[in-house]
Amino acid sequence: MIKTLARQVKEYTRASVLTPVFTSLEVVLDVLIPWVTASLIDKGIMAGDMQQVFRYGAMMLGMAMVSLCLGIVAGRCSAVASTGFAANLRKAMYRNIQTFSFADIDRFSTPGLVTRMTTDVNNLQNAYQQILRVTVRAPFRLLLSIVMCLLIDARLSVIFIVALLILGTSLFSIITRVSRLFAKVFEQYDAVNQSVQENVQAIRVVKAFVREDYENRKFSKAVDGLYHLYVRAERLMALNHPVMNMVVYGCMIALSWWGAHFIVGGTLTTGELTSLFTYVMSILQALMMLSMIFVMLTQSAASGRRVAEIIDHVADIRNPENAVGEVTDGSLEFRNVRFDYKDASTAENRNAGEKGTLIARMASFFSPATAEHRRSALYNVSFCIGSGEAIGVIGGTGSGKSTLVNLVSRLYDVSQGEVLVGGRNVKEYDLVALRNAVSVVLQQNTLFSGTILENLRWGNPSATEEDCRRACQLACADEFIMQMPDGYSSRIEQGGTNVSGGQKQRLCIARALLKTPRVLVLDDSTSACDNQTDARIRHALRNDLPAMTKLIISQRISSVKDCDRIIVMDNGMVTGFDTHEALLRSNAIYREIYAIQNESQGDFDVRHASHCAPSEQKGGLA
Numbered sequence: 001m002i003k004t005l006a007r008q009v010k011e012y013t014r015a016s017v018l019t020p021v022f023t024s025l026e027v028v029l030d031v032l033i034p035w036v037t038a039s040l041i042d043k044g045i046m047a048g049d050m051q052q053v054f055r056y057g058a059m060m061l062g063m064a065m066v067s068l069c070l071g072i073v074a075g076r077c078s079a080v081a082s083t084g085f086a087a088n089l090r091k092a093m094y095r096n097i098q099t100f101s102f103a104d105i106d107r108f109s110t111p112g113l114v115t116r117m118t119t120d121v122n123n124l125q126n127a128y129q130q131i132l133r134v135t136v137r138a139p140f141r142l143l144l145s146i147v148m149c150l151l152i153d154a155r156l157s158v159i160f161i162v163a164l165l166i167l168g169t170s171l172f173s174i175i176t177r178v179s180r181l182f183a184k185v186f187e188q189y190d191a192v193n194q195s196v197q198e199n200v201q202a203i204r205v206v207k208a209f210v211r212e213d214y215e216n217r218k219f220s221k222a223v224d225g226l227y228h229l230y231v232r233a234e235r236l237m238a239l240n241h242p243v244m245n246m247v248v249y250g251c252m253i254a255l256s257w258w259g260a261h262f263i264v265g266g267t268l269t270t271g272e273l274t275s276l277f278t279y280v281m282s283i284l285q286a287l288m289m290l291s292m293i294f295v296m297l298t299q300s301a302a303s304g305r306r307v308a309e310i311i312d313h314v315a316d317i318r319n320p321e322n323a324v325g326e327v328t329d330g331s332l333e334f335r336n337v338r339f340d341y342k343d344a345s346t347a348e349n350r351n352a353g354e355k356g357t358l359i360a361r362m363a364s365f366f367s368p369a370t371a372e373h374r375r376s377a378l379y380n381v382s383f384c385i386g387s388g389e390a391i392g393v394i395g396g397t398g399s400g401k402s403t404l405v406n407l408v409s410r411l412y413d414v415s416q417g418e419v420l421v422g423g424r425n426v427k428e429y430d431l432v433a434l435r436n437a438v439s440v441v442l443q444q445n446t447l448f449s450g451t452i453l454e455n456l457r458w459g460n461p462s463a464t465e466e467d468c469r470r471a472c473q474l475a476c477a478d479e480f481i482m483q484m485p486d487g488y489s490s491r492i493e494q495g496g497t498n499v500s501g502g503q504k505q506r507l508c509i510a511r512a513l514l515k516t517p518r519v520l521v522l523d524d525s526t527s528a529c530d531n532q533t534d535a536r537i538r539h540a541l542r543n544d545l546p547a548m549t550k551l552i553i554s555q556r557i558s559s560v561k562d563c564d565r566i567i568v569m570d571n572g573m574v575t576g577f578d579t580h581e582a583l584l585r586s587n588a589i590y591r592e593i594y595a596i597q598n599e600s601q602g603d604f605d606v607r608h609a610s611h612c613a614p615s616e617q618k619g620g621l622a
Helices: 002-006 010-045 050-097 102-108 110-152 154-201 203-208 212-238 240-264 270-312 344-350 358-366 401-408 431-437 452-456 465-474 501-513 531-544 580-586 588-600 604-611 614-619
Strands: 332-339 378-385 390-395 416-421 438-441 519-523 549-554 565-570 573-578
Touching (some): 010 050, 010 270, 050 110, 110 270, 154 212, 240 270, 332 401, 378 401, 390 401, 401 416, 401 565, 452 465, 452 501, 501 519, 565 580, 573 588, 580 588
Parallel strands (some): 390 549
Antiparallel strands (some): 565 573
């Protein structure tokens, strides 16, 4: 962890070195000032020599001014070093996150990554600044003050050595208990961030279902958990001050008592006793600073481990050696492919539509498949697609449709078997080359804040406006864009909140087409479009882009029946792969879907209604 974090200092090494140097010089002057004060009192004030008073007074003023300047420079250097260190940490984390596969994102979770990029890095920034200044200042001040006390009077030094032991033991006990509490605080931060993120992203759903009170209770529970942990930690931390005051007052009383005796006996001067008071206070303050540093370092150590974990994590999916840089054609082949989510619960949370329905789980459980099959999202999937073919993929919720196409562009890697694009295993390709050749329009695609042109050029940064318009014409988006006030320069709000679901899908399809891919994957990407628009998009893709392989996932047979062939998915397996007419003759599942959709105009999942209890079928939502 330390090496990983230290590598991020980089160009701020000079400021990181200068900070402790200037801080050390500042401490030396601060410690020498009480020594000069003793001479001023004994040789100037007590002796009635005003020349000595002015001499030592000027010396103290000069030392104070130099110390102030050193402190200012040290503070500036520490600010530059710590903020630069934090910036490099965020850059390193962000760069590595960009290489993460979907499985890596599932593992760390989005709220967890946000917490690490914000709260954890802030803690490390504060810790680094404290390390550069306070961690140098406190021990150095403590050591020099002890030396000065011993030089003045070794007998009285016994008082603060005893006080040092008492205070050190007390603070160590407090720190040990506080450190364990702070380790739990960061876990609670993830829960708070998750609650905020889910609520903000789904605010329209929350309001549509009038669930504000429920979300408030959920958030309050997370915040209350964080509050209670902090209160417990701060209660223990608050003990530092009473213990400190007790030791300080005890030292003052002991020094006053024994110092008065030594002054009367002539073995100690008034100036020396005054400087001893100053040094004792300096020693105890240094101890208090050290106690706070230990708590802060313990707190930041947990953050450091979390940040280093992201920086050091090697993505599950990465470029092979001697990677192939070009996909020659759009042919696809699956060879005995099996896929298992590494963390089933995470996968369900990530894509409830793919794994999360109770009906799909029950259907999978009671199917004749093996127990191994029931644990797999895809099992023993094999098929071959020629370049330029239009292939439909149909199946119910949880049948493995989205998982299937995620493997084509290596958003996930297979657990077993092979996926081939252009005649080569996808693991042989350079990831950039593969993902440029396989353009995927996901179920939950996103638009970014900016103009329509800026969003479209995500597919091809060098695309001209004419290229963008041509892609939008194929995706049936040009017509609504031209009706907007500024046309292609119209602004899209974050997440595409100022366009409809169907318009967002058509813009995402146009963006994918601008990549001019070998393979185009539409993962239920026209679900928000009306049937007429859906048909026009499919017609344009079929007639204007005949050389491009097209995978069209849908739950509507009307969206796939004109494809060259159709894959029927059920419980993670391919149960049919043929033309629409052939499947009607040979595939019972496809035939049942067709009959239900012709009768009810529904989608695939309507067929599961036959498994509902009679009372549910009759009652419904009436």
